[in-house]
Structure formats: C-alpha cells, structure tokens
Amino acid sequence: MSTLNSILILLFAFLAVFCESAFSGFRNLFGAQIDLLPPLMVYAALSAGLPTVTATAVLGGLFFDSLSANPLGITVVPLFIVGFLINMQRDLILRDQLFAQTVLGLSASAFVPACTLLLLLTGGHAPMLSWFTVWQWLVMTVGGTVATPALFLLFGWFDHMFTFRSATEMSFRPDREIRRSRRS
Amino acid sequence: MLKRPHYAAIGAVVLLTLVLLNLPSHTAARLKLAVGSLFLPLFGLANSADHLANKAGDAITTRTELLRQNESLRRENDDLKLQNMQAQETARENARLRQLVGWKPNKPWKFKLGKVVLRDPANWWRTVQIDLGSKDGLRPNLAVMNMDGLVGRVSSVGLMRSTVVLIGGADCKVAAQVVETRDTGVIGATDQFDKSLVALGFLSPGAKLTPGQTVITSGVGGFFPSGITIGKIADSRQIDFGLSSEARVKLSANLSALDEVWVVFSEPNQ
Numbered sequence: 001m002s003t004l005n006s007i008l009i010l011l012f013a014f015l016a017v018f019c020e021s022a023f024s025g026f027r028n029l030f031g032a033q034i035d036l037l038p039p040l041m042v043y044a045a046l047s048a049g050l051p052t053v054t055a056t057a058v059l060g061g062l063f064f065d066s067l068s069a070n071p072l073g074i075t076v077v078p079l080f081i082v083g084f085l086i087n088m089q090r091d092l093i094l095r096d097q098l099f100a101q102t103v104l105g106l107s108a109s110a111f112v113p114a115c116t117l118l119l120l121l122t123g124g125h126a127p128m129l130s131w132f133t134v135w136q137w138l139v140m141t142v143g144g145t146v147a148t149p150a151l152f153l154l155f156g157w158f159d160h161m162f163t164f165r166s167a168t169e170m171s172f173r174p175d176r177e178i179r180r181s182r183r184s
Numbered sequence: 185m186l187k188r189p190h191y192a193a194i195g196a197v198v199l200l201t202l203v204l205l206n207l208p209s210h211t212a213a214r215l216k217l218a219v220g221s222l223f224l225p226l227f228g229l230a231n232s233a234d235h236l237a238n239k240a241g242d243a244i245t246t247r248t249e250l251l252r253q254n255e256s257l258r259r260e261n262d263d264l265k266l267q268n269m270q271a272q273e274t275a276r277e278n279a280r281l282r283q284l285v286g287w288k289p290n291k292p293w294k295f296k297l298g299k300v301v302l303r304d305p306a307n308w309w310r311t312v313q314i315d316l317g318s319k320d321g322l323r324p325n326l327a328v329m330n331m332d333g334l335v336g337r338v339s340s341v342g343l344m345r346s347t348v349v350l351i352g353g354a355d356c357k358v359a360a361q362v363v364e365t366r367d368t369g370v371i372g373a374t375d376q377f378d379k380s381l382v383a384l385g386f387l388s389p390g391a392k393l394t395p396g397q398t399v400i401t402s403g404v405g406g407f408f409p410s411g412i413t414i415g416k417i418a419d420s421r422q423i424d425f426g427l428s429s430e431a432r433v434k435l436s437a438n439l440s441a442l443d444e445v446w447v448v449f450s451e452p453n454q
Contacts, residue, residue, distance in 0.1 A: 018226045021302035028440055032307045054193045066219035069309035072212050073204030080197045126354045127308035136307040
C-alpha cells in the first residue's frame with residue numbers, strides 16, 4: 001500500500017478522536033460513545049505494514065488519551081495488540097470479505113475497551129464502573145462492528161480516488177501477432 | 185514466527201508506554217496538554233461553524249418573533265430588578281448583623297462564562313473540557329455551575345483549556361446539605377442506570393428525608409462555596425443495618441446537555 005494510505009490512516013485517527021469528543025449525539029442516544037480506533041486498527045493491520053500499524057496505535061492512543069482522563073499512553077497497548085496480532089495473520093485473512101471484516105471489527109471493538117479498563121484497574125485508577133458499563137461495552141462493540149466494513153468501503157473509495165490503477169497485462173502481444181494476408 | 189521488525193515494534197511500544205506511564209504527574213499533564221493542543225485548529229473550525237450556524241439562524245428569525253422575545257425579556261428584567269432590590273436590602277441587613285456579631289463578611293462570588301468544547305471520549309470517565317484556562321485566571325478545584333445548579337469542579341488547567349470533573353464522577357465528591365432538615369452528607373457516584381441521579385451518603389441514621397427536598401452545597405471541605413443548588417432528593421433508605429442512611433439526588437443540571445458553564449471564583453468556606 002502507498003504512503004498516501006498510511007497518511008490517510010493517521011489523519012483518520014486524528015479526526016476520529018476529535019469527532020468522538022466533540023459530537024455527543026450518539027452518546028446522548030445510546031448512553032455510550034463508540035470508539036473508531038479499533039476498527040481503524042483492523043483496517044491498518046490488513047492493508048498496511050507493521051510501521052503504519054505501530055504508528056497508528058501510538059498516535060491514535062496518544063490522541064485519545066490527551067482528550068480523556070485516561071493516563072497518557074494507556075490506550076496504546078490494547079490498540080497495538082489488536083493491530084499486531086491481525087497483521088501477523090494477514091496472509092491467512094480474506095480481507096475483502098464482509099464476514100472477515102465484521103468478525104475482526106467485533107473482536108477488536110470488544111477487546112480494546114475491556115483491555116484498557118483492565119490496565120486502568122491494574123494501574124490503581126478508579127474508572128466509573130457499574131452494570132451500565134456492560135451496556136456501554138455492548139454499544140461500543142456493536143458500533144465498532146458496524147464501523148469496520150464502513151471503514152473498508154471509505155478507504156477503498158479514497159484509494160480508488162487518489163491512486164493510479166496499474167494497467168492490467170493482457171495475454172495479447174502485438175509483436176507476436178500472426179499477420180495473415182494474401183500473397184501478391 | 186516473529187521476525188526482527190516484530191521484536192523492534194513490540195520493544196518500541198512497550199518502552200514508550202512504560203516511559204509515558206511513569207512520567208511525573210505534572211510532566212504527564214503538560215505532555216497531555218501539548219498533544220491535546222494539536223486539536224486546537226479543529227476546535228476553532230468547529231466554533232466558527234457553530235457561530236456561522238447561529239448567525240444563519242438569527243438571520244431567518246422573524247421580526248414578530250424578535251419583538252415577542254424582547255417583550256418577554258423586558259418583563260423578566262423588570263422582575264429581576266425588583267428581586268435584586270430586595271436581595272440588596274437583605275444583603276445590607278446581613279452585613280450589618282454580621283458586623284454586630286463579629287463574623288467575617290461574605291464576599292460576592294465572581295463568575296466567568298465558559299463554553300464546553302468537548303467531552304471525554306472514554307465512557308468510563310465523566311469529564312468535559314471548557315475554553316477557559318490559566319490565562320483567564322482559572323486554577324484547579326474551582327466550582328463550576330450552570331443556571332440550573334452545580335456541574336462539577338475544575339480538575340486541571342491548561343493555558344487556554346481546562347478539564348472539569350462532573351458531579352457524580354469518581355474524583356468529584358461534594359459536601360452537601362439538605363435545606364429543609366439541615367442534614368449533611370457527601371455526594372458520591374452516579375446511579376448505575378440513571379446518570380441524572382447521584383448518591384448522597386454519610387447521612388446520619390436519623391435523617392428525615394422526603395422526596396422533593398432541596399440539596400445544596402454545604403461549603404464544608406473548602407472546594408465548593410455554600411449555597412449552590414445540587415438537586416432534589418429522589419428517595420432514601422437505611423443502610424449498614426440502620427447505622428446510616430443514603431439518599432439518591434436528582435441533579436438539577438442536565439449534564440448530558442452542557443453547553444455553557446460558569447466558573448465560580450470564591451473564597452474557601454464561604
């Protein structure tokens with residue numbers, strides 16, 4: 001994948017964190033804000049190399065924590081785990097299949113908040129936990145599951161718009177054409 | 185099978201995380217503000233868009249509607265002027281009596297209006313950020329309220345932005361008092377399912393609480409000045425085998441729809 005794709009992924013991480021903080025419509029409607037970084041990690045892991053995956057986890061995590069009451073850097077680890085594991089198995093995953101995208105999006109969106117909460121509790125912090133947290137976790141999981149294929153579509157569209165398509169090679173070669181003509 | 189780049193990536197992430205998590209708190213806070221300041225252009229953009237939308241809304245408001253609003257505001261202004269006159273007389277009387285008894289006179293609160301620019305993206309914290317910072321004279325632990333009641337307190341201050349911990353959050357305990365019975369307690373965490381309800385704990389076992397009683401800040405503890413409305417008692421129950429009681433308070437301020445808030449500059453224990 002191109003450098004442009006990596007830049008777009010990082011730019012999306014920046015904008016996603018801003019939108020999660022600035023727009024509360026979804027939160028007011030469902031009681032929880034969805035997190036777009038886990039679906040983005042799935043996309044990055046399946047479409048870019050390890051440096052992009054690492055950069056997305058680090059920058060996305062830092063952006064998220066800078067606008068949150070989380071300790072700075074705590075979200076980096078769960079995001080990196082998701083991206084790293086998927087990137088390791090990317091040759092075995094049919095990344096264009098909707099089913100694969102959905103399952104990976106669901107797993108990542110369920111894992112990242114749970115792992116972040118576990119790290120917060122391990123670090124002696126006191127996040128607000130109650131039975132309502134289970135609902136919020138479900139909303140985040142479902143939201144992330146739906147967002148993953150949508151992200152693949154969006155980035156596919158960007159890729160189609162901004163990168164040149166390689167010319168497809170045909171089996172036909174003009175220099176090997178048998179010229180048929182009448183002998184004069 | 186892991187290859188060398190994989191080990192390098194894992195090492196880099198682990199090292200970075202360990203360094204960041206072990207930074208001294210003030211360095212981490214500064215770093216957080218520095219990273220957060222990358223979003224400033226987007227805040228500006230969002231503010232401009234909001235301003236433009238408001239302007240467009242103003243442009244299409246009819247003259248009849250404006251006249252109606254003007255009349256309504258004029259009446260409200262007259263009412264408030266009369267109330268203010270009465271309050272000034274009460275304040276003068278209060279000051280005279282305080283002088284006679286030898287009590288320290290009350291200083292009036294000062295306010296600064298701030299706009300809520302963003303909410304915490306994580307669902308397990310209850311914080312918002314406002315567009316006032318140290319350049320506006322803000323410092324940690326100042327009370328924040330809106331026209332309905334107490335909203336929270338300032339937890340950290342940057343140059344142009346500050347973080348406010350909302351009431352009911354883990355880091356925002358408020359010493360409270362029930363107006364009708366003078367019972368005191370501490371406002372703690374929010375209800376499990378209804379975010380507009382908070383727990384009022386550490387009440388005496390004999391507290392006679394009934395739904396609808398008003399809860400205000402007691403001024404004990406030094407962070408919050410006394411007399412700011414918190415909410416109304418929703419229900420109460422005995423806990424710890426009748427050794428103490430707990431109540432649920434319906435918050436006056438709607439914390440889900442915060443737009444503008446007032447930061448209260450007051451002296452402690454006032």
